[in-house]
Amino acid sequence: MMIWNNAPSKTILVVRLLMAAIFTLYGCVKLFGGQFYYGDWENMSKSTVDGTSLVWLFYGYSPFYGRVTGLFELVPAVMLLFRRTTFVGAAALFVIGLNITLMDFAFDYPSVKYLAALYTILCGLLVVHDRGKLRDIFADRRE
Known part of the structure; x- marks a missing residue:
């Protein structure tokens, strides 16, 4: 039996x-x-801005997108507060965390990338802990 159980x-x-x-x-x-850059884009290019800042500029190009990504983090986070919705919230945050971790490593963010990886692993731990719920969703009821 796995340690998570x-x-x-x-x-x-x-x-x-x-x-x-x-x-x-x-x-x-x-x-x-916050977090993304929503300011003036004049005189900014790949040659004048480092990679990590360029990513924040890109995400901040659309304030709507920046705020929707915040909503996609906030809603599953609130779901973790309720036992009945923990699995869905943890699964959503695992996927979101995986994307953030990939982005942080791909663009070589400083030590934040290791925190993102840790958060992803912890969300994965929550998913694995409740994996019985996933099994119930896909169980063949005819057996």
Whole structure:
């Protein structure tokens, strides 16, 4: 039997609350117009801006997109606060975290990339812990 099944419920609760707090913070920052660059695009090019700033410029090109990504972090984070919706919230945040981790490593963000990887792993831990729910969704009821 895997260690995730035997993980104490208090440990899982701490991971749920931690991921809910972290992704709520990131989601709210994006929703309220932070993190991405929404300013003037004059005199900015690949030759004058480093790669990480260029990514923030790209995402900030559309304020709507920047805020929607915040919503996509905030809603699943809130879902982690309720036991009945933890699995769906954790699965959504795992996918979102995987995308963020890939982006952070691809564009060589500083130490933040390792935090993103950790958050992704922790969301994955929550998904694996509740994998029985996934099995129930795809179970053949005829058996």
